Amino acid sequence: MIASALPEAARDCHAPEELLIMTRTTRLQDLIRVLRYHPGPIGGPELAERLGITLRILYQDIATLRAVGVEVVNTPGQGYVLPPEIALPPAALAEPAPWEPAEITFYTHPLSRGGIVHWMLEELGVPYRTVILEYGSTMKSPDYLALNPMGKVPAIRHGDVVVTEAAAICAYLADAFPEAGLAPSPAARGDYYRWLFFAAGPLESAIALNDLGVQPTAEQKMRLGCGDYWALIDTLAAAVEGKPFIGGGAFSAADVYVGSHLGWGMHFGTIPRRPEFEAYWEGLRMRPAYQRCEAYVEQVLAGG
Template structure:
């Protein structure tokens, strides 16, 4: 019997990344909507994710948190979806997945709250400074049609979400490399389905 997938999220959160990944898989899953400062901080949910944040995924008796980790886990758990890396894609797949989850996320978040890295402090920050992070991301998304090569993988769900949000909320510069990459992703049926689900949940709330 197939193990159940339970997805803990809020439609106004990074859970949208995992929703997209789940829709790409095409596997049935149960969604549990949590609210900030209430059900996300309940003892029941803290037993799943002590951070008290979403998203989280429970697959049978396995718990996975952190969007990039969930994407990678699901690609491996459901190989029939062919969203994991082939041998020749593995280096780029993991390189840019973790780059987006670490340096890019930190660079964008810090800048959003007004943290600018002084030139003499760049060695103390994993991303160096915002420009260096953006230059490197532009390089990453322009080497191939997709982040790991010439086909879509789970890494594109995560990296693509970062780029898509960056363009929408103007937390990233509208560089031609970013716009071209995002244009190849935003029309995917799974992405459009996932977005429609979360927008409908936002309206209900």
Template sequence: MTDLTFYTNPMSRGRIVRWMLEETGAPYETQVLDYASTMKQQPYLSINPMGKVPAIRHGERIVTECAAICAYLADAFPEAGLAPPTDDRADYYRWLFYAAGPVEQAVTNKAMGMTPTAEQGRMVGYGSFDRMVDVIEQAVSDREYISGDAFTAADVYVGSALGWGLQFGTLPRRPAFEAYVGRLFARPAYRRGNEKDDALMPKPA
């Protein structure tokens, strides 16, 4: 038995949290939810009233939102070394939440055909899509990992965002992105998590 439960669907951002869980090495139980039924019903709505995955329950604590889950798990399992020392977390927090905010918002808006004008760019957190891309490209160009020389939970989130962007064409293919994602996706924990989620995918009829 374990006190850590992971709520997910293999066709969701739950893959980010699966990777993070595998990096921690902690035992966990997986509950797979269906978009059309169990995800929108009790008892799951008591876990996440938004009716979305992923989420985790750790003892009596519930955490939703991928970036928050990654940060929480890094702190909950410090022996895995997935967060910098508390006095050296400036870049760690900066890029973790840059990916969760400006990157996510800019990619989603563009995919939905919503391009802000120059005037509207003052209102949106990412300014413009091209500016967002240039900033994150620079961040992954001059270092091995997003917050320095060591792999952290921020790399799980940023790497997932960039990896999906390259896979689905929502981000431009730039050498810095491909090199960074390539380093991360070679990690054993990423491969284990991916294999587990792939095994849960619906089988073709």
């Protein structure tokens, strides 16, 4: 994560263990109290501010509560709530279950599809370590090829789990960190999955073919999963028309992925600048997490 964008406490990923142990019980009790008496759901940033902690610590404390049977519910687009029937187990809080988040290592190049995952990580608000790989050299090193035999970025390692392909990484991270609210509830994931993988499959394939000047015949279009380029563009324009988010009523990993492709495509001319696309992208590109990613790329291009 970009250090300058982090609160001071969040930059210190190795705070003294005795301090964490000493304050955890009080933090958990305060968290329960706020959730119990707050009138309705409360968003993660507001909850963290009320408790005087970082989002990272909030996510850890919520995971600790869940580990001991206190099921804090997160409703995407609304926030956290503690169901009234949930009873707090005092013994469990007295000695919280140990919980140490697995480290995320992010393998990327600043001028690559890794920018999609970079944005996703910034939206999560969790700590991660970035490893910059160079085209043709370190991307093809034996160590990295052991992680991704394709020798491409992005990729992540989350503890013992390795995930490649930007869309897969976005979907994985949304599920691995449900507290961030970047995926709808399972029952409401129809559009979320549809457009996330529509962009990862047909959209990217059609853009590549069109950019290379390949104009498939009618018979070839039937054999291609992406079909006709302009039919695809029309379909996507209809999907985002008048909508701030493509996967439901709240921002999600699908917006990170689809938005990235539309933003880059319009910038580089591989996707037409339709009013529907521009309106949708304008609402996404001003998000603070995306702006931090943009500032990072600008710094790299400036030689910083």
